Amino acid sequence: MTANPIRFGVVGCAEIARKVARAISLAPNATLYAIASRSVEKVQKFAATNGLAESVKVYGSYDQLLDDPGVDAVYLPLPTSVHVQWAVLAARKKKHVLLEKPTALDVAELDQILEACQSNGVQFMDGTMWLHNPRTANMKQLLFDKVNRSVGRVNFIHSTSTMAATPEFLESNIRVKPDLDSLGALGDLGWYSISASLWAKNNQLPTTVAALPGVTRNAAGVILSCSATLHWDQPHQTLAIIHCSFLAHTSMDLFIGGSNGSLYVKDLAIPYQETCASFDFTFGAKFVDLxxxxxxxxxxxxxxxxxxxxxxxxQEFARLVESIRDSLSGPCAKWPQISRNTQLVVDAVKKSIDLGCKPVSL
Amino acid sequence: MTANPIRFGVVGCAEIARKVARAISLAPNATLYAIASRSVEKVQKFAATNGLAESVKVYGSYDQLLDDPGVDAVYLPLPTSVHVQWAVLAARKKKHVLLEKPTALDVAELDQILEACQSNGVQFMDGTMWLHNPRTANMKQLLFDKVNRSVGRVNFIHSTSTMAATPEFLESNIRVKPDLDSLGALGDLGWYSISASLWAKNNQLPTTVAALPGVTRNAAGVILSCSATLHWDQPHQTLAIIHCSFLAHTSMDLFIGGSNGSLYVKDLAIPYQETCASFDFTFGAKFVDLxxxxxxxxxxxxxxxxxxxxxxxxQEFARLVESIRDSLSGPCAKWPQISRNTQLVVDAVKKSIDLGCKPVSL
Structure with missing residues (x-):
């Protein structure tokens, strides 16, 4: 633990909060300072169930946590529909914002959040975890560094993000409720495949996006399954296919095919194991004689x-927050930009679905 | 070697003829009887270079080989544009026809070939080799047999068939010449991904087919790279993505995602090794707690x-031919049907490309 760790407040007791509360406690430059729920009973139960230290403050309202001057940064694992409300408020209270994905219902909402963060001088980052895995940095070298053996010009990207939701999930999870998470599987899972495609293109926005046939929605109109293409025509043709679904066996793969080699990851968003992650790299493949x-x-x-x-x-988020706190730099623009591009493509897929799979230009 | 093997004539000395001539020599129920080229010098050189037995007849014209009553069956590794001419003639001469893929420039031509084979009572099969790999049968069990651990309802299929063609290939190979193989990469490589998608759907034709943006053609208009979606809406939604290219690093993968499990093959059309082939099977995958x-x-x-x-x-082709020769059965309808469906989808992709990626119904 560093001498002066960033003090996190967790706003909401969603399932994912358990994972990130643990992550905060494991990060050497962060400490779990407070946690809030809309009811004090719920947050006390969460603290007990997850063995949080006695020193962690528990609040029965989000506002109370945001008003605590001891909180440096907040992690917001809330339903997407209330992201804009609480993230903007947090920024105004000068709290740095680590926001669960999807960042917002659309980019207009996200822009309100980003504007609030910028004008209050706080760091913004979304909760796309795989971008921080060392495997990602390792693959990035093979994509973008001038290494001898590299993927070369990226022609084709393919990524699936699917999980077989239980009947209970499909009945009552917030991610299938139109008033809470109207982006459904596109926001929850498609986000990963879209962020992976953008990552493989060095965060360059595609020229056009089009949904593909076979979109499934629930009775309330929330997307349970969809696919889309992202097409870049500059500086060369690249096509990405993304597929997300709550109705299929779990799959989290990413294929990147280039002019000289290819990368393949089977467990992109959540690696099979915590301590080691792997990928396949193929370079210079040819067929032998005959x-x-x-x-x-x-x-x-x-x-x-x-x-x-x-x-x-x-740790990376806290490092950026430390740098701002210690007046070494202003907020880092890279992470908000990645979030915004991802949200823009999510919006474009949604729009294309609503238009009956017509292409949408970006 | 069986007592009375099927005597093959190979019509043409293309590169692929070397591979299939070897295959014929290794098949226990087949024998390489004759080989023809349009010039006697070329065929003699081919025989010498490939160490063909002295007993193999060499002909300086295709007609001479087809007129040899000793030839039971022919293998035709010819440019696609002349398939209809020579396959129809072979059938009329009562030779069974093993035809290299793509079977024809379009299904109208293929229908002429199939009609000639049917009316002359000869077997037809196309040269899609991977369908005969024991790995394929093994995967098929997990797709279609009522096994305890199976893929379940197939939702999503993804297949790439790409190879980095050399500058010489892109300049002068018959597969990039509009008068010889106008289907280009779609016919040569896309055929594999399309046949794999149909195979995963038990040879059911898709409802619609649409090309995706990013088609690349050479100066003569031959397709060098393209992608397409195949969509089935019955008995449930299935989407397949196929991608083929002469301009990308070699890749031959197939992903099949279902409701209960998934299959992944990295080396579909040409396995890494001759003696063993593998695939990944994932079943019942869930995320662990947190x-x-x-x-x-x-x-x-x-x-x-x-x-x-x-x-x-x-061997399978020769087995069917033996059965006809020995009056045990007529020609088997399964293989011509698989070829015809594959060609129909190839045609639909081509049509969609020509229509600027508009969907084509089947």
Whole structure:
């Protein structure tokens, strides 16, 4: 633990809050300072169930937590529909904002949040954990660094983010409720595949986005399953396919095919194991004489994770907050930009779905 | 070797003829009887270079080979544009027809071939080798048999068939010449991904097919790279994405995602090794508590190939021919049907490309 760790307040007791509360407690430059729910009983039960230290303050309202001057930063695991309300308020109270994805119902809402963060000089970051895994940095080298063996020009990206939701989830989870998380599987899972596609294109926005046939919605109109293409025509043609679903067996893969090599990850958003993550890298593959085999097989690259990826996310966020606190720099613009581009593409997929799969230009 | 093997004539000395001539020589119920080229010098050189037995007849014209009464069956590794001409002629000469893929420039041509085969009582099969790999049968069990652990309802299919063509290939190979193989990468490589998608849907035709943005053609208009979606709306929604290219690093993968499990193959059309092929099978995957890992990782299933897949193709074809020769049955309708459906989808992708990516109903 560093001498003066960033004090986190967790606003809401959603399931994901358990994971991030643990991540905060594991991060060397962060400490779990307070947690709030809309009822004091609920937050006390959460604290007891998850073995939080006695020193963690518990609040029966979000406002109370935001008014606590001891809170440096908040993590907001709230339903998407109330992100704008609480993230803007947190920023106005000078709390740095770590916001669960999807960041908002649309980019107009996100822009309100980003504007509030900017004008109050606080850091913004969304909760896309896999971006902080060391595996991601390792793959990035093979994509963008001038290494001898690299993927080359990226032509094709493919990513699935699916999970077989239980009947209970499909009945009552906030992520299938139109008033809470109207983006459904697109916001919850599609976000990962979209962020992965943008990441593989160095955060360049696609030229056009189009939903593909076969969208499934529940009776209330929330998206349970959809697919889309993202197309870049500059500086060269790249096509990404994303597929997300609450109605399919769990899958979290990412394929990136380039001119010289390819990357394949099977467990992108949530690695199989906490301590090590791997990917396949294939380079210079050709068929041998007579086309009865290949000259190479994919190389499995193992990357030790050290701390869990969500802890690394908290650590990176806290590092940026420390830098602002200690007047070493202003807020970092990279993470808000990544969030905004992801939200823009989520919006475009949604719009294309509403238009019957017509292409949407960005 | 069986007592009375099927005597093959190979019509043409293309590169792929070397592979299939070897396959014929390895198949226990087949024998390489004759080979023809348009010039006697070329065929003699081919025979010498590939160490063909002295007993193999060499012909300086395709007609001479087709007129040889000793030839039971022909393998036709010719440019696609002349398939209809030579396959129809072979059928009329009562030769069974093993035809390289793509089967024809369009389904109208293929129908001429199939009609000629049917009316002359000869077997037809196209040269899609991977369908004959024991791995394929093994995966099929997990897709269609009532096994306890199966993929379940197939929701999503993804397949790439790409290879980085050399500058020489892109300049002069028959597969990029509009008068020889105008289907280009779609016919040569896309055929695999389309056949894989149909296979995963038990040869059911999709409802609609649409090309995706980013089609690349050469100066003569031949397709060098394209992608497409295949959509089935009955008995449930299934979406397949196919991607083929002469301009990307070699990739031959197939992902099949279902309601209960998924299959993933990295080397579909040409396995890495001749003697063994593998695939990943994931079943019942869930995230563990706190979503910090998975309950299972993909299971690698290794399948011993025995004979190379192209030999198994020749063996299966020869078995069907034997059955006809020995009056045990008429031609088998399964293989022509698979070819025809594949060609229908190839045609639909081509049509959609020509229509600027508009969906085409089937």
């Amino acid at each position: 086309h009865i085999g290949w000259n190479v097989e994919p190389e499995k690259v193992d990357v030790a994770t050290g701390l869990p990826q969500e802890t690394l996310m908290v | 979503h910090i890992g998975w309950n299972v990782e993909p299971e690698k299933v290794d399948v011993a190939t025995g004979l190379p897949q192209e030999t198994l193709m020749v």
